[in-house]
Amino acid sequence: MNLESNMKDIVSTLLTDGTVEKMVEKHFEKCIENALNDLFSSYGDITKVVKEKVKSVMVPYLEARDYSDFIVKLDDVLVEVLKNSATANKDMLENFKDLMIVDKKEEIKASELFGIWKEYVANNVDTDDLEVDFDDRPSYEYVDIRLEVEEDENRSWSSFKYATLIFECEKDEKMNFSIRLSRYVDDRKESWDVRYDKKREISSLRYLNSFEILLMKMDQDGTKIILDTTYENDEVQPEAEPEATYG
Structure with a gap:
């Protein structure tokens, strides 16, 4: 009984001297x-x-900003980095540099693009299964x-x-490209918008070729x-x- 009585006295004291209120206040805080x-x-x-509000303010500001000076500095930095990079990273950095440096062209003729692709094929077509012509000098x-x-x-x-604009090489499918085009029916200039679907991850940059880089730039530059x-x-x-062979 004495213990129970003492406990009641203690609780009563805590309730009356504000201790419980302080404890509740502390835990509430x-x-x-x-x-x-x-x-x-x-x-x-x-x-x-907050993120959405900041995004709504920052994105239009960044889109409207002129990055010309920044791009010039970026070009110098990338050139320096390329000089000191391992071979494994050079392709990725070269492609990144080509994508970032501004060289915007408002329009291009299909015949002109065909000429660029023709040169690309001449420099990159797989020759493993091609016949060799021995007239004058050996050539594929x-x-x-x-x-x-x-x-x-x-x-x-x-x-x-x-x-769809299609570039097709009969001897090497890796040279083939297809480009989606669209335009307003009432567009008097009959100029077509370009859409080239390609992964844009940084990790994939080292595997892109020069013609893919060109198509990606055309897409992003409009x-x-x-x-x-x-x-x-x-x-x-x-x-x-062909390598020279001796009988």
Whole structure:
């Protein structure tokens, strides 16, 4: 009984001298602090709201900014880095440099792009299965290449027309490219917007070739294609020369 009585006296004293209120207040403050930490954490509701507000302000500002001076400095930095980079990283850095340096072209003719691709094929076509011509000096046989434009079936209700610009090499499928095109039906200039679908991850940059880089730049720069031709065929002689053999 004495123990029970003493406990009642202690509780009564704590309730009357404000100790319990202080303890409750302390834990309540801690509860609020924990709740605020959760709200302001990486995945908290308040953080999400603040992030969206900052994004709505910063993105238009960054898009409107002129990066010309920055690009010039970036070019110098990348050139210096390339001089001191291991071979494994050079392709990636070269491709990154080519993508970042501004050389915007508003439009390009399909025939001009065909000429660029023709040169690319001559320098990169796989010669393993090509025959060797021994007239005059040993050289690989010519390879057939062509340009085609395949227009999609038009919908009477659509405001857009769609087509695919195709570059095809008969001897090496790795040289082939297809580019999606679109334009307003009422566009009097008949210039087509370019869409080249390709992964843009940094890790994939080392595996891109020069023609892919060009198509990606055209896509991101909004370069338009003028279809001054819808079909071309030609022959290309590989730049590589067969190794000399001695009987």
